[in-house]
Every structure is written in structure tokens, then in C-alpha cells.
Amino acid sequence: MDSDRQYAIASLLFDYMKSPSLRHLRDPYSVQKLAREIISTVDRASSIWKKWEGQREEVAKAAASCWIPIEDLQAFLNGLPGPSLTKTDVEQRLRAIWKEPYTTYPNDAFKDGCQALYHSEKAQGTEMSAIIGALQEHIEREDERLRREQEESYRRCKEEERVKLEQRFLSGADCGWTRIDRSEAFYSRRNGRTFRIVQGKDKRWTLSRIKEIDDKGNLLGLYQGRGDANKALKTIAYTNESLG
Structure with missing residues (x-):
């Protein structure tokens, strides 16, 4: 070799x-x-795949995510130069391609759409290479649509969580940090006490104990990060009595 x-x-x-x-x-x-x-x-x-050279390999990789019926793909590949391919040859080569780095298994969410498009194009007499290209474009569009839907769902869930947390704070219940009316500051209530934290121009966070949202409040400390402030607040919320 x-x-x-x-x-x-x-x-x-x-x-x-x-x-x-x-x-x-x-x-x-x-x-x-x-x-x-x-x-x-x-x-x-x-390569251990001796039947897969030149165009066969290119076609297999292009078709790997397209949900093309194995028998149809096998027939097309056997029309290209090279030894005769069995159904098992095609199935196992696709399986190996799916396991390669930066390659994923076909998305089940796209199966019905891909198969409908495939059979429609096949009935019109479209050749396999063109069908594969059309399927790839279809998958790209569907993948982008799915990504946008997931992003929108995530934003919607985050907004619902924000509204619930804000309402919890306004009701007087203990809650984690939340903005009120999309304020720059964050507000939290622990152990029945109300706190505000806001980031200044120097990027440091000012932590204050307040009674009302608009109070100037009592300064409790300046912190490099909100994580440092949260760590301090775990103690302050139960020991600081500066506001009575």
C-alpha cells in the first residue's frame, strides 16, 4: 500500500x-x-472503502442528509464508474459518513418534507444530481426556519420569565434579580428585605438596601462583578439591619 x-x-x-x-x-x-x-x-x-472513488464519494456525501430512498440512490450510484454497489454498501457508507467529524445524522424533522420534494421532482423527470441540489437547498431553508423559530421561542420564554419575576417582586414576595419597567438597575428581595444593584460607568456594581424602588437607599458595597455582590448578599440579607 x-x-x-x-x-x-x-x-x-x-x-x-x-x-x-x-x-x-x-x-x-x-x-x-x-x-x-x-x-x-x-x-x-x-481507504477501506474500495468501491467509493471520485464522483461516487462526492454524491454520497452530498446525499447523506437528504432522506433519499436507498434503492434509488443505489441505482444512481451504480450508473457511475466503479464496481457494483449493493444496498448494504450504500447503507453502511452513509452510516460511516454520518459519523465523520462535522457531519450529523439526517434531521428527522426534515424527513417528510425531503421525501415529498424528492418524489415530486422524480415524477417530473428531474435527474438525481439536480434533485440532490434541490434537497440541500430545501434543508438549508428549513434549518434556517427552525433556527428562527427556536430563537423566537427562547426569547418568548425569557420574556415570560422576566414578567413573572417582576410581578413577584412587585407583589412583595422574595425573588431573584429582576429589572422593573426595564430599568438599568436590578432589584431583588431576600428575607423580606429589598435590594438594588446597578452597574456604573467604571463597570463596578453598586449594591444598596432600599425600602422603595425610587429610594436612594443605603450603600452596602461596590463589587467588580454581580457574582461577588450575590456572594456578599447571602450574608447581608440575613444580618444587615441598617434600615431597620
């Missing part, structure tokens, strides 16, 4: 050096192209 790889790489290098143009030999783009060809050649020579 090592001698096969060596021969294949040497052939590429000899072909490259046949160029009569020194400028071409030194051209960065040409060098990068040669490097990619060498890597591709080495990968093919050392």
Missing part, C-alpha cells in the same frame, strides 16, 4: 513538473491544487 501511494504521488509531481512555465510551477493557486490532489490520492489509496 505504501508503494502504491508513493507511486501515485510521484506521478502527480512528475506531471506537475512537466509544465514549461516556471511562473506556473511557483503559482500559489497551482501549488494548492496539487496539494489537494495529493491528499485526495493518498486518502483514496488508504
Whole structure:
């Protein structure tokens, strides 16, 4: 196997050096192209998947997430150069592709839409390569739609949580930090006592004990981060009696 790889790489290098143009030999783009060809050649020579070369491998990777019926994909791949592929060949190659880095299994949420689009295009006589491209575009659109819906759902849940926390504070119950009417300051109530924390221009946090939201309050401390203030508040909330 090592001698096969060596021969294949040497052939590429000899072909490259046949160029009569020194400028071409030194051209960065040409060098990068040669490097990619060498890597591709080495990968093919050392691969355990002997039936998957050239276009077959490219098609399999493009189709891996598209929910194409295995029998149809097998028939198309067998029309490309290479040894005959069985259904198991195709199934297991796809399974191996899904396990590769930066590759994921087909999303179940897209299955019905992909299959409907596939059968529609197939009925119209669209060739497989074009169908795969259409399915990839469909998945990209659906993935973006799903991402937007998830983001919107997350924002909605966060806003509902914020409103509930604000209402809890306004009702007089103990609660964690919350903004009131989207104020710059955060308010909290612990052990029946009310506290305010606000970040100044120096990025430090000022912690105060107050009776009402608009009170100037009593300064309890300045902190580099809210985490430091929260740590101090665990003690202050139960020991500080400065406001009675």
C-alpha cells in the first residue's frame, strides 16, 4: 500500500513538473491544487472503502442528509464508474459518513418534507444530481426556519420569565434579580428585605438596601462583578439591619 501511494504521488509531481512555465510551477493557486490532489490520492489509496472513488464519494456525501430512498440512490450510484454497489454498501457508507467529524445524522424533522420534494421532482423527470441540489437547498431553508423559530421561542420564554419575576417582586414576595419597567438597575428581595444593584460607568456594581424602588437607599458595597455582590448578599440579607 505504501508503494502504491508513493507511486501515485510521484506521478502527480512528475506531471506537475512537466509544465514549461516556471511562473506556473511557483503559482500559489497551482501549488494548492496539487496539494489537494495529493491528499485526495493518498486518502483514496488508504481507504477501506474500495468501491467509493471520485464522483461516487462526492454524491454520497452530498446525499447523506437528504432522506433519499436507498434503492434509488443505489441505482444512481451504480450508473457511475466503479464496481457494483449493493444496498448494504450504500447503507453502511452513509452510516460511516454520518459519523465523520462535522457531519450529523439526517434531521428527522426534515424527513417528510425531503421525501415529498424528492418524489415530486422524480415524477417530473428531474435527474438525481439536480434533485440532490434541490434537497440541500430545501434543508438549508428549513434549518434556517427552525433556527428562527427556536430563537423566537427562547426569547418568548425569557420574556415570560422576566414578567413573572417582576410581578413577584412587585407583589412583595422574595425573588431573584429582576429589572422593573426595564430599568438599568436590578432589584431583588431576600428575607423580606429589598435590594438594588446597578452597574456604573467604571463597570463596578453598586449594591444598596432600599425600602422603595425610587429610594436612594443605603450603600452596602461596590463589587467588580454581580457574582461577588450575590456572594456578599447571602450574608447581608440575613444580618444587615441598617434600615431597620
